[in-house]
Amino acid sequence: MADLKQITLKEIAEHNTNKSAWLVIGNKVYDVTKFLDEHPGGCEVLLEQAGSDGTEAFEDVGHSTDARSMKEEYLIGEVIAAERKTYSYDKKTWKATNEQDNKQRGGESLQTDNIVYFGLLAIIVALVYYLIAA
Numbered sequence: 001m002a003d004l005k006q007i008t009l010k011e012i013a014e015h016n017t018n019k020s021a022w023l024v025i026g027n028k029v030y031d032v033t034k035f036l037d038e039h040p041g042g043c044e045v046l047l048e049q050a051g052s053d054g055t056e057a058f059e060d061v062g063h064s065t066d067a068r069s070m071k072e073e074y075l076i077g078e079v080i081a082a083e084r085k086t087y088s089y090d091k092k093t094w095k096a097t098n099e100q101d102n103k104q105r106g107g108e109s110l111q112t113d114n115i116v117y118f119g120l121l122a123i124i125v126a127l128v129y130y131l132i133a134a
């Protein structure tokens with residue numbers, strides 16, 4: 001990746017129209033001008049991000065692996081080292097995963113609790129029935 005053209009945020013900001021639309025995803029610069037009409041999510045969302053950093057918007061949509069590799073066709077360079085931002089892909093993934101895990105775990109423990117309560121209730125009912133019958 002050493003050969004990638006180094007581009008400043010100032011230069012990127014100038015390409016924010018449908019005549020020339022650049023956007024930054026993960027510090028890489030993509031020229032999506034030709035892709036505007038082909039983007040399944042529409043040209044508006046791309047133009048909204050054009051000239052700026054679209055990493056968060058791109059990640060929020062949860063683009064497919066296909067979409068991720070597709071964007072490499074439009075790669076034209078990368079943000080100069082001094083102006084790069086760190087976007088924590090890991091943290092985001094972990095956050096989402098943990099939330100999901102917690103929900104799942106919550107659901108599971110609730111189910112387990114219900115089974116225990118139901119079992120106790122059944123034992124009590126059986127005991128009462130036994131005592132009455134005796």
Ligand code: HEM
Binds near residue numbers: 061063070071
């Ligand atoms: C070069 C960059 C991009 C490429 C190659 C790309 C590609 C794609 C592809 C292939 C899809 C179809 C669904 C999928 O396969 O995930 C899609 C959907 C979509 N994209 Fe992008 N995209 C790019 C950037 C963006 C950005 C910056 C946004 C900003 C919000 C965006 C918003 C959306 C939305 C809203 C959808 C529709 C999702 C749906 O209907 O379920 N995309 N994109």
